[in-house]
Amino acid sequence: MKQDAMMNSSEDRILLAHGSGGELSHQLVAEIFAKSFQNPLLQPLDDSAVFSVEGTRWAFTTDSYVVTPIFFPGGDIGKLAVCGTVNDLAMSGAQPLFLSAAFIIEEGFLFSDLKRIVRSMKETAAEAGVSIITGDTKVVNRGAADRVFINTAGVGRIPPGIHISGHNALPGDKVLISGTIGDHGVAILSAREGLEFSTTLVSDCVPLNLLVKKLLTLSPQIHSLRDPTRGGLSSTLNELARQSGVGIWVVENSIPVKEEVRGACELLGFEPWNLANEGKLVAIVASEAAEAILGGMKDHPLGREAAIIGEVKEAPPGKVVLRTPIGSTRLLDMLVGEPLPRIC
Amino acid sequence: MFFLSVLCALCGYNDFMKYIDEYRDGEKARPVIEEIHRLADQPIRLMEVCGTHTVAIARYGLRNVLPPTIELISGPGCPVCVTSQSDVDLMISLSRVPGAIIATFGDMVRVPGSDSSLDRARAQGRDIRVVYSPLDGMKIAAAEPQKKVIFLGVGFETTAPTIAATVLEARRQGLKNFSVFSAHKTVPRALKALLELGEVKLNGFLLPGHVSAIIGSRPYEFLSQDYGLPCVISGFEPLDILQSVLMLVRQFKNRTPRVEIQYRRGVDEQGNRKAQEMMARAFQPSDVEWRGIGCIPGTGLAFREELADLDAVRIFDLPRVQSRENPGCRCGEVLRGILRPRECRMFAEACTPENPIGPCMVSFEGSCAAAYKYGS
Numbered sequence: 152m153k154q155d156a157m158m159n160s161s162e163d164r165i166l167l168a169h170g171s172g173g174e175l176s177h178q179l180v181a182e183i184f185a186k187s188f189q190n191p192l193l194q195p196l197d198d199s200a201v202f203s204v205e206g207t208r209w210a211f212t213t214d215s216y217v218v219t220p221i222f223f224p225g226g227d228i229g230k231l232a233v234c235g236t237v238n239d240l241a242m243s244g245a246q247p248l249f250l251s252a253a254f255i256i257e258e259g260f261l262f263s264d265l266k267r268i269v270r271s272m273k274e275t276a277a278e279a280g281v282s283i284i285t286g287d288t289k290v291v292n293r294g295a296a297d298r299v300f301i302n303t304a305g306v307g308r309i310p311p312g313i314h315i316s317g318h319n320a321l322p323g324d325k326v327l328i329s330g331t332i333g334d335h336g337v338a339i340l341s342a343r344e345g346l347e348f349s350t351t352l353v354s355d356c357v358p359l360n361l362l363v364k365k366l367l368t369l370s371p372q373i374h375s376l377r378d379p380t381r382g383g384l385s386s387t388l389n390e391l392a393r394q395s396g397v398g399i400w401v402v403e404n405s406i407p408v409k410e411e412v413r414g415a416c417e418l419l420g421f422e423p424w425n426l427a428n429e430g431k432l433v434a435i436v437a438s439e440a441a442e443a444i445l446g447g448m449k450d451h452p453l454g455r456e457a458a459i460i461g462e463v464k465e466a467p468p469g470k471v472v473l474r475t476p477i478g479s480t481r482l483l484d485m486l487v488g489e490p491l492p493r494i495c
Numbered sequence: 496m497f498f499l500s501v502l503c504a505l506c507g508y509n510d511f512m513k514y515i516d517e518y519r520d521g522e523k524a525r526p527v528i529e530e531i532h533r534l535a536d537q538p539i540r541l542m543e544v545c546g547t548h549t550v551a552i553a554r555y556g557l558r559n560v561l562p563p564t565i566e567l568i569s570g571p572g573c574p575v576c577v578t579s580q581s582d583v584d585l586m587i588s589l590s591r592v593p594g595a596i597i598a599t600f601g602d603m604v605r606v607p608g609s610d611s612s613l614d615r616a617r618a619q620g621r622d623i624r625v626v627y628s629p630l631d632g633m634k635i636a637a638a639e640p641q642k643k644v645i646f647l648g649v650g651f652e653t654t655a656p657t658i659a660a661t662v663l664e665a666r667r668q669g670l671k672n673f674s675v676f677s678a679h680k681t682v683p684r685a686l687k688a689l690l691e692l693g694e695v696k697l698n699g700f701l702l703p704g705h706v707s708a709i710i711g712s713r714p715y716e717f718l719s720q721d722y723g724l725p726c727v728i729s730g731f732e733p734l735d736i737l738q739s740v741l742m743l744v745r746q747f748k749n750r751t752p753r754v755e756i757q758y759r760r761g762v763d764e765q766g767n768r769k770a771q772e773m774m775a776r777a778f779q780p781s782d783v784e785w786r787g788i789g790c791i792p793g794t795g796l797a798f799r800e801e802l803a804d805l806d807a808v809r810i811f812d813l814p815r816v817q818s819r820e821n822p823g824c825r826c827g828e829v830l831r832g833i834l835r836p837r838e839c840r841m842f843a844e845a846c847t848p849e850n851p852i853g854p855c856m857v858s859f860e861g862s863c864a865a866a867y868k869y870g871s
Contacts, residue, residue: 154858166614166618168605173849178849302824417515475520476516477558477734479555479556479559481555481559481869484867484869
C-alpha cells in the first residue's frame, strides 16, 4: 500500500532520495525494475548476477558513477568506476576479468581532466588485474550532464565450490568488517563545495578482489559478502538480514571508526554506519571459521583493522539490532532520505 | 555545531572524541541507572521537550535501561514538526515564485504540505537547495544576483541568533536578492500553553540544553514556581540524560521542585547575552501558529519593522491558501504528549519515513521518526 501511494499517480516523480541507496532506492528497484524485468537470474538482487556457461559459473554486474566532486581526497571518479564494479564482482566470490567503460561527457569538459581520470582507471585496473576491453563515449550539451558520468560493467569467473550470496547468512554466523567505516563518505563531504572542512582523511576507494581471493583460500565457509558502499554499513546489514530472513546483532563499540570520521559525524549529525565506503567488505561467516578469516583479513594490507562486529540470530527476522555503549539495544535501520547524494 | 567546530579546532578530533566518550561510558552509566531503579518506586512521567533529546533517548535505547515506572514522553520540541501546515504550504508557494531559490536545512524538504512538499516541488523543476548554514544562503544570493534567494528560518532559540546575525549581515552588505521566511518559535511560553491545555499529566520536564544555552535557566522558573514541576536542563549524551532523570526523580521524591542545570558545561542562569541581543536586534515577539497546539501569543519571532525588506513574507506577499492536513494524521496529539507514536494507527503502516504523512515521521528530530528508526 505504501508503494502504491508513492508510485501510482501519473504525477509522481523520481526524487533524489530514490538514488540514495536507502529505503526508497530499494522500493524503486523492487517495484519498477525487478517487477518488470523479472527472471530467475535477476531475482536474488545480489551485487552481481550469477549464471553458468558450460559448467563454469560467471558473475556479471554493472554500475554508473556520478560522484561529485569528480576528484576527491584519495581518488577520483575513474578509480571509483573501476573499484566499484570490481568489488561488486568480488562480493559474489568471482575473480573479475574484464570491464567495459562508457563515458557521458558534458560539452566543455577539460581534456586534461579526462586524461587524468582515464590514467587513474588504467592504474586501478592494473592493480585489480582486470582489463577494460570495450567502451563507449557520448558527449551531451552543456548542462545535460554534470562534467562526466561513467558506467562500467564487468564479468568475473567464480571458482568451483564457492557459493556466496546475501541469502546465505545463518543463525550462529559471525559478522566481520574488513576495516574502518565512513572514510569515503567523509572524504567526499570534506571536498564538497559549501561544506569544505579540513581533514587528513582520504577515501578508502580500492579494489577488494585480491583480499576476497585470499579469504576464499582460507575457508569455504564464507556465506555472504557485501561491500557497504552507498547507504553504508546499516543498509548493507539490513539487506543481508532481509535477504536471509535472519536477525543481525552488532555491537557499536566493536565497529572500527576512525576518530576523524567520528568527529565529523558529531559535527554534521551523521552516524558512521550510514556513510559510504568504497574499500571495505562485510563478511558473514560460519562461527568456527570466524577467527581464521579475521586473522586472514588482518594479515592483508586491506584488512589490518578488521573486526568481528556481531553475529547472526534467528530473530528479529529481517532486522538489525545494535548494542549501544551503555549496554542498551536499539534497531539499526536502513538509511532513509538523501543526506549525501552523489557520493559514488 | 559552531561550538563543536571550535572545540575540534582547538583540541583536535581525538581529544574531542575522548571528551564525548566520557558521556557514553557504560561503566559510568551503571551506578546512575541503579540509583534511578532504587528511587523510582512509583510512576513518574517526564516530558523531554527537545527533539534532540528524543533522538538521543531512542538512539541510545535509554528507555530499555530505565525502570518501567519512568515514562518519558516527547513534547513539542522538534521545530520542523511544530511548523504549521499553513507555513509549510507558504514555503512551497515561495518555491514557485519565478526566479526563486529556496535555501533550507535538509529536514524541511520532505515535510508534506497540503498538496505537495519541497522535494516534490524540486522534482517539478523548482530550485531548492539544502544548506548547512544561513550564511550559505547568502553566498548563493551573492553568486546569483539575478535570482531571489529565500532562506527558510525554522528553529527555536538555538538557531534564531545565527539567522538574526545573517539577516543583519545581509543588511550591512546591502544584499538585495536575499530574504528570510521566519518561522522561528520560542520555547518557554509554549510549555505554559501546553500545561494550560490540561491534557497531559506530568511530573517533570527534561529541559532543552541548547535552547537554554541561549536563554539561560530563568525563563523556566514559572514551571516549578507556578506549576510545582521538577525541571532539569539536560545535555545530550546518554550519561547527561540519565543524570538528569536521576535529578528529576530526586526532586520529585523530595517534593522540592526547582529548575536545576545538569548541562553546566553549556548553560548558566543568564544564558548567552550576545545571542539574545542579536535576536532582539532582528526580531520581535509575535503570535504564531504551532502545529497541534494552535496560536500561542508571543512565541513567534517576526522581523522588526526596519528589516521588513528582508522579510520574505512581506516581500512576496503571497496569499495563504486553505491548508489541509491528512485527516488521519495525529502529529498534533503526539506533539502535545498525549499520544505515543505507536498509538497512531498510521504509524509504520501508511506513515513511514519513506512515505511520511505527517512531519513527526519526517524530521530527524521527530518522535515518530525516532520511534520508527530506533524501534523504541
